[in-house]
Amino acid sequence: MVHYLRFFFEAGVDTPLWPDDMDSPYGHPCDLERxxxxxxxxxxxARLCEWYQSSIDWDYPSDPSPWSDEELRLFKQQALTALEVLRRELxxxxxxxxxxLL
Known part of the structure; x- marks a missing residue:
């Protein structure tokens, strides 16, 4: 059996992983501890999810991100590295x- 996860960051959510199956034993969104x-x-x-939350102007969420281009580049780089490690470990x-979508 193959397990399917989607990897993306969401405002107000502390995990970047979402199972395809709503009844997943790993939770929906995915509980990293499981x-x-x-x-x-x-x-x-978890660190990346917390960092991602700072990309949102919480006073005016529809406004552009307060992140600089450099911070966005650094976040993307670290997120892709974490995704590679995750895939290897799973x-x-x-x-x-x-x-x-970053």
Whole structure:
């Protein structure tokens, strides 16, 4: 059996992972503690989610992001690195699709 996850960041959400199956044993959105990944990977994904929240002007969410181009570039780079590590740790029984729009 192959497990499918979608990878993207969402305002106000503390995980970037969303199972295709609404009844997933991993939760919807995905509970990072339930995944068979290293604690360091969990911590990095949580850190990225927290960082992502600072990309939103919470006083006026529809306004442009307060991030500079450099901060956006750095975030994208670190998010892609975390995605690569996640895929490697989950292994062949998992498919993680990058659906981030950054």
């Amino acid at each position: 995944l068979p990944i290293a604690p360091a990977t969990r911590a990095e994904l 292994g062949a029984g998992w498919t993680v699709r990058d659906e981030s």
